[in-house]
Amino acid sequence: TQLLEQSPQFLSIQEGENLTVYCNSSSVFSSLQWYRQEPGEGPVLLVTVVTGGEVKKLKRLTFQFGDARKDSSLHITAAQPGDTGLYLCSGGTSYGKLTFGQGTILTVHP
Amino acid sequence: DTGVSQNPRHKITKRGQNVTFRCDPISEHNRLYWYRQTLGQGPEFLTYFQNEAQLEKSRLLSDRFSAERPKGSFSTLEIQRTEQGDSAMYLCASSLSDSNYGYTFGSGTRLTVV
Numbered sequence: 043t044q045l046l047e048q049s050p051q052f053l054s055i056q057e058g059e060n061l062t063v064y065c066n067s068s069s070v071f072s073s074l075q076w077y078r079q080e081p082g083e084g085p086v087l088l089v090t091v092v093t094g095g096e097v098k099k100l101k102r103l104t105f106q107f108g109d110a111r112k113d114s115s116l117h118i119t120a121a122q123p124g125d126t127g128l129y130l131c132s133g134g135t136s137y138g139k140l141t142f143g144q145g146t147i148l149t150v151h152p
Numbered sequence: 153d154t155g156v157s158q159n160p161r162h163k164i165t166k167r168g169q170n171v172t173f174r175c176d177p178i179s180e181h182n183r184l185y186w187y188r189q190t191l192g193q194g195p196e197f198l199t200y201f202q203n204e205a206q207l208e209k210s211r212l213l214s215d216r217f218s219a220e221r222p223k224g225s226f227s228t229l230e231i232q233r234t235e236q237g238d239s240a241m242y243l244c245a246s247s248l249s250d251s252n253y254g255y256t257f258g259s260g261t262r263l264t265v266v
Contacts, residue, residue, distance in 0.1 A: 048194075073252035084156075084243050084257030085195070092252065130194055134252040138208060139185060142194040 044069040048143035065131035066113045073134040121150045156258035172230045173261045177246030187243040
């Protein structure tokens with residue numbers, strides 16, 4: 043069974059601060075995804091990374107896939123209250139479904 | 153395309169009743185997935201289809217749960233004899249055959265068993 047562990051589980055920060063969320067596994071994944079979910083809604087895909095060492099940027103969000111394709115990080119610069127939500131990572135293999143981490147609940151206070 | 157559509161959005165049922173949820177995926181996507189999520193946690197895999205074939209079902213899934221995708225388009229998830237522990241958000245997602253590009257999720261069905 044492939045597991046993804048996210049840390050921290052909870053993060054409460056002030057507007058303007060920077061933060062990093064981690065997604066780690068002992069297994070190798072062929073791809074890794076990050077999602078953001080708001081209460082009462084389904085997760086929304088932010089990015090997919092497929093190459094070891096790959097870095098992708100989405101405005102103030104920077105995503106990195108580890109060289110060994112076992113881990114990933116999400117860095118947010120100058121967090122805003124609109125960034126508040128549940129951040130999920132998922133990992134894919136060459137067969138079947140994606141495996142999800144348990145999520146990081148981010149709260150950004152004005 | 154309007155994305156992945158799930159109905160109903162909310163369902164309140166009494167313990168012991170049967171419930172059925174529907175999911176309409178993105179039309180070009182041949183894979184359809186069902187996940188269950190409790191508050192503040194990550195989605196837990198239930199089952200998935202490629203076209204009309206059910207390719208995998210979680211070993212944790214009780215026999216009270218059944219899913220169908222009869223024509224390879226929409227899917228239904230039925231829970232028989234509901235229990236309070238079934239209360240959760242039930243998420244449907246769809247993807248192309250290569251799920252490595254990620255899923256498109258619906259807004260979910262919130263089930264409350266009283």
